[in-house]
């Protein structure tokens with residue numbers, strides 16, 4: 001059996017599970033729309049939160065076609081209009097003959113809560129540039145003293161123990177400046193042996209993991225990838241032969257390529273403890 005020696009952690013939604021900032025982000029996006037559209041945005045955002053919208057975690061928003069898609073490993077299996085009417089199979093087959101290629105502008109994989117408000121805003125006509133600006137404003141807000149971030153104590157204890165026995169690597173799509181502040185707020189600054197910022201997951205996940213493998217001289221089968229975004233952190237790692245733990249509060253990925261799925265940070269702490277510290 002191959003022993004894990006190196007653990008690659010995502011940051012947001014993985015090292016902490018606060019969700020206030022998503023509402024802050026949603027408000028910024030909403031306020032860039034016209035008043036009528038703000039009302040519609042609000043309604044959709046609440047409906048998604050209540051699980052009463054076709055848009056949901058695990059699906060895809062195609063901003064160009066304004067369609068919501070379900071897929072299996074990139075192959076479209078079902079599609080809906082924004083209001084939830086199913087798209088005929090023939091039209092789907094014409095539009096999506098090839099597996100989906102996700103990007104950060106038009107083919108949005110709703111892998112975590114960052115992607116919900118931005119998809120809604122794009123549906124109501126917000127440009128990618130304005131959306132990115134709101135994202136940066138949110139990250140800035142997260143750096144201020146107004147934004148309180150408390151680590152989950154059980155998880156912090158496990159992380160502290162892990163860092164003395166394993167090589168821990170942070171890999172996030174977020175920029176270094178605000179990520180470092182978040183790590184500091186959580187008290188995790190000294191736990192990581194290496195950090196990769198602006199990782200451009202999922203497009204570059206495999207390249208980054210190959211880089212880690214080379215730089216730290218560790219084969220893929222000794223690496224564990226931990227994250228809350230299946231497309232970004234789990235699937236590409238599993239394809240390379242890494243082990244993985246998917247944080248999956250909605251229970252979507254139980255029968256997936258993830259080695260383990262956990263509902264949240266508390267269960268993640270227990271899983272890591274039992275697997276790697278006993």
Ligand SMILES: [Mg+2]
Nearest residue numbers: 010012013228
């Ligand atoms: Mg994340």
